[in-house]
Each structure stands twice: as C-alpha cells, then as structure tokens.
Amino acid sequence: MIIDKEFRISEVDERIYGSFIEHLGRAVYGGVFEPDHPDADENGFRKDVIKLVQELQVPIIRYPGGNMVSAYDWEDGVGPRDKRPKRLELAWRTVETNQMGTNEFVDWSKQVNADVMMAVNLGTRGIDDARNYLEYCNHSGGTYYSDLRKKHGYENPHNIKTWCLGNEMDGPWQVGHKTADEYGRLALETGKAMKLVDPSIELVSCGSSHTKMPTFPEWEATTLDHTYEVADYVSLHQYYGNPENDTANYLAKSMDMDHFIKTVISTCDYIKAKKRSKKTMNLSFDEWNVWYHSHQQDQEIDPWSVAPPQLEDVYNFEDALLVGSMLMSFLRHADRVKMACMAQLVNVIAPIMTENGGKAWKQTIFYPYMHVSVFGRGVSLQPVISSPKYDSKEFTDIPYIDSAVVYNEEKEELNVFLVNRHLTDNIDLSIDVRSFVEYQIVEHIVLEHDDMKATNTVVEEKVKPHTKGSSILKDGMLEGRLSKASWNVIRLK
Numbered sequence: 205m206i207i208d209k210e211f212r213i214s215e216v217d218e219r220i221y222g223s224f225i226e227h228l229g230r231a232v233y234g235g236v237f238e239p240d241h242p243d244a245d246e247n248g249f250r251k252d253v254i255k256l257v258q259e260l261q262v263p264i265i266r267y268p269g270g271n272m273v274s275a276y277d278w279e280d281g282v283g284p285r286d287k288r289p290k291r292l293e294l295a296w297r298t299v300e301t302n303q304m305g306t307n308e309f310v311d312w313s314k315q316v317n318a319d320v321m322m323a324v325n326l327g328t329r330g331i332d333d334a335r336n337y338l339e340y341c342n343h344s345g346g347t348y349y350s351d352l353r354k355k356h357g358y359e360n361p362h363n364i365k366t367w368c369l370g371n372e373m374d375g376p377w378q379v380g381h382k383t384a385d386e387y388g389r390l391a392l393e394t395g396k397a398m399k400l401v402d403p404s405i406e407l408v409s410c411g412s413s414h415t416k417m418p419t420f421p422e423w424e425a426t427t428l429d430h431t432y433e434v435a436d437y438v439s440l441h442q443y444y445g446n447p448e449n450d451t452a453n454y455l456a457k458s459m460d461m462d463h464f465i466k467t468v469i470s471t472c473d474y475i476k477a478k479k480r481s482k483k484t485m486n487l488s489f490d491e492w493n494v495w496y497h498s499h500q501q502d503q504e505i506d507p508w509s510v511a512p513p514q515l516e517d518v519y520n521f522e523d524a525l526l527v528g529s530m531l532m533s534f535l536r537h538a539d540r541v542k543m544a545c546m547a548q549l550v551n552v553i554a555p556i557m558t559e560n561g562g563k564a565w566k567q568t569i570f571y572p573y574m575h576v577s578v579f580g581r582g583v584s585l586q587p588v589i590s591s592p593k594y595d596s597k598e599f600t601d602i603p604y605i606d607s608a609v610v611y612n613e614e615k616e617e618l619n620v621f622l623v624n625r626h627l628t629d630n631i632d633l634s635i636d637v638r639s640f641v642e643y644q645i646v647e648h649i650v651l652e653h654d655d656m657k658a659t660n661t662v663v664e665e666k667v668k669p670h671t672k673g674s675s676i677l678k679d680g681m682l683e684g685r686l687s688k689a690s691w692n693v694i695r696l697k
C-alpha cells in the first residue's frame with residue numbers, strides 16, 4: 205500500500221459521522237428521555253446515554269423520522285406537556301405520547317454537542333406546515349409561529365440549518381407515498397417556500413430508499429429534475445444483513461454501497477449536465493447500518509403500545525466489520541458524500557443500548573463508528589493498494605484488505621483504517637508512508653474475535669478493541685500484520 209500526502213480525495217466533512225433518532229420503539233422514550241431513571245437530569249434526559257453519545261462525537265443528528273415523520277404533526281410536540289395529545293403513530297403502529305418534541309430534542313442535542321438535521325412531513329402535509337415549522341424554529345420573533353416558540357420558553361431561534369424534504373417518499377410503505385413527479389413538484393415548491401422563510405438553510409431531496417428499489421435510479425433522475433436548483437443534497441439510505449449466514453459475501457456488501465454512491469453521483473451529474481447547471485449536488489447518506497436481526501421478533505409486537513422494543517438488533521462481531529467498511533466507503537467518497545447518519549443511535553438498530561431503569565451499554569458496532577468519528581477528521585487520502593482478492597455469491601474481485609486513510613494536517617496525524625476480510629488468514633501488510641517524514645506509530649488498535657457471531661450484552665463486553673496490534677515503522681515503511689477477520693486503526697504522528 206502507498207499513502208502519500210498529495211493523494212488527496214477531499215477534506216472530510218465531519219457530518220458524515222452523523223446519526224439518527226426517530227420516534228420509534230425505545231429510541232426516544234427509554235433511550236434519550238426517561239424522567240424516572242436514576243441517572244436522569246432535570247430535563248428527564250439519561251446522563252449515561254449522553255455520555256456514550258459524547259464518546260462517539262456525533263456532529264449532527266437527524267430527527268424526528270424516518271417513516272414516522274410522514275404522518276407527524278410537529279405542533280403536537282411543542283408547548284405545555286400536559287396539553288400534548290397522544291396520537292396513533294401510523295408508521296410503527298404505536299401510541300406516541302409527544303412528551304418529547306422539537307424543543308426538547310434541540311435541548312438534548314446541545315448536551316451531546318450535535319446539530320439537528322430536521323425532517324418535514326411531505327407524506328400527509330406539505331408547504332404550509334413546512335414553512336410554519338421553519339418559522340417556529342428559525343425566525344427571530346414578531347410573527348405568529350416565532351412568538352409561539354417564545355411563549356413555549358424558547359426566546360432564541362434554534363437556527364436549524366439542515367432540513368430533509370420528507371423521508372423515503374419512493375417507498376409504498378410510506379404514509380403519503382408519491383410518484384417521482386408528484387414528490388419532485390411538492391419538494392420543489394416546499395423547498396422554495398422554506399428558503400423564502402430562511403435562505404440560510406440547506407435542503408435534502410429524497411433519494412431512493414435502497415439500491416433494490418425498482419424505481420432506482422430513475423427516481424433520482426426524475427425528482428432531481430424538479431428539485432436540482434432548490435436542494436443542496438440528495439439522500440441515500442441502505443441497510444445490509446446476513447440472513448443467509450454467508451459471512452464472506454456479507455463482508456463484501458460495502459462494495460454495493462460504493463456502487464450505490466457512484467450511481468447516485470452519476471445521476472446527479474447527468475441532471476447537472478441536462479440543466480447546464482453550475483451547481484454540483486452533494487450526497488447525504490442519511491440512513492445506513494446493519495438491520496436484520498430483529499425482523500422476526502418485531503412481527504410479534506402488539507400494535508398500539510407506548511415505546512415497545514422495536515428494531516432492537518443485537519449486533520455481533522461480523523456486523524462491526526461491515527460497519528467499519530461502510531464508514532470507509534464514505535471516506536473514499538468524501539468529495540461528494542458530505543453527510544451521513546448511522547441509523548440509528550439509541551436502542552433502535554443502534555450502537556448504544558439501554559435497559560429501562562437500568563444500564564446503558566455499547567454494541568459491537570459502537571467501536572468502528574467511534575474510531576472513524578474520532579480519528580477520521582482531516583483530509584481523506586486515496587490509498588493505492590494491491591490486495592489479494594476473492595469472489596463470493598454476489599461479488600467478484602473483493603479485496604481482502606479494505607482501507608481508507610485520513611490525514612489531519614493541523615494535528616499532524618495520519619490514521620489508517622483497515623479491515624481484513626479474510627476469515628481464516630492473517631495478512632501481512634506493508635505501507636509506504638515516506639511522505640510522512642519523521643512520523644512514528646502512536647498505536648495500532650484492533651477489534652477481533654474468534655467467534656464472528658460474538659455479541660456484547662449489558663453484563664459482558666465480549667467484543668471490544670485492544671491496542672496490541674503488531675506494526676513497526678522503519679525508513680518510511682510500515683510493516684504490519686492484520687489478524688484474520690479484523691478491524692484495525694493504525695495511528696501515526
């Protein structure tokens with residue numbers, strides 16, 4: 205492998221380490237907000253959860269959905285708590301108590317040092333509600349909705365910069381699902397009105413829900429034809445799983461993600477060319493993760509309960525490896541992927557889990573997410589790598605070694621992220637880092653486990669990183685050994 209300071213892809217936008225909290229299952233109630241919990245603060249926020257979110261250094265958090273937003277009335281979640289209505293939440297078929305809403309979420313996000321990426325309802329609602337909501341959140345005062353916010357105790361505007369124009373509007377499961385033309389028109393007119401209220405905001409136009417959608421990528425082409433000039437980003441969503449228990453194939457699924465990103469970039473650039481536009485559309489990969497472990501148990505949950513344990517995937521070691529590879533895919537496309545949200549953050553397909561009334565704990569996927577978020581800030585460099593390859597059921601020419609590199613010029617740090625996808629063999633790696641004169645190895649972090657299906661629990665953290673990785677650096681050549689099936693961060697300074 206050759207790493208050179210001059211092989212620059214782009215500055216990494218730290219917002220690619222974003223995450224997502226939806227009013228779904230126990231993400232909000234029992235996750236973020238649990239007033240009766242012994243560790244809750246005066247706002248009812250769990251301090252143990254805040255601490256874990258802070259460890260991840262999450263810069264931006266999408267809210268309030270997800271599928272839930274497509275039938276959400278934001279007015280239900282503001283004002284005096286005792287006046288807030290309980291509603292049937294149609295996406296997940298639960299009862300939403302609205303005890304947490306926009307203002308409380310903004311308060312919570314400040315505690316975890318994150319910005320909010322807000323979504324508006326373009327399923328059952330439209331232009332009026334979106335402009336009113338934005339006025340409520342961002343207008344300084346002297347108008348109906350901005351004064352309503354003040355009346356609710358929030359004198360200063362929230363100044364939320366990033367707004368999603370609906371969620372997964374291509375999906376037939378979405379309340380208010382639309383055709384590409386219907387969505388494109390509505391998103392354009394909603395976006396226009398929103399930018400009249402506050403021209404400083406950035407808007408995300410809905411892309412496809414996943415790569416296998418029959419309308420992908422025509423959905424992007426048609427909707428962007430409408431929204432190209434008003435939107436700043438197009439969204440991508442993707443979840444993977446290993447239900448067929450084929451680990452070699454599963455670990456290569458990040459190649460599908462690479463392909464997805466490239467296809468969306470091409471589609472955006474086609475519309476740019478068609479419109480003779482000077483503007484380049486960037487990508488917001490605002491839902492991504494592994495999601496399949498909980499599918500069966502979710503079938504057994506009775507409808508219309510409050511905060512049931514939905515989508516509570518318990519992640520294993522191999523999931524952590526794929527999550528590492530997915531994060532590296534964003535780094536390799538840092539020139540166009542400017543935001544991304546691990547979906548989700550607490551309890552619902554999440555790196556952080558809680559027990560109601562009990563402890564909070566870290567899933568296996570917590571670690572690669574934390575490593576890349578903490579050490580992946582700077583300039584993404586293009587690694588030039590020659591790796592042995594393999595074929596699997598769905599993919600060919602899969603490099604055993606998956607890699608991404610981030611150079612932090614300010615801190616003078618070089619961080620190399622690597623997955624060894626080989627399930628039985630360690631691989632010796634030699635990296636030419638001669639352009640980093642006088643750098644030394646700080647540490648070689650490794651996440652490994654003999655059992656690909658090993659999981660963490662509230663009582664035992666079986667999968668956690670160590671720093672006993674074997675790498676040495678001599679005369680600008682780094683020689684390292686990557687254990688079979690492992691996630692590695694080699695840090696130089």
Ligand code: AHR
Pocket residue numbers: 226269270271272371372413491547548
């Ligand atoms: O993150 C879970 C769900 O996945 C979201 O609500 C939806 O947008 C996607 O289908």
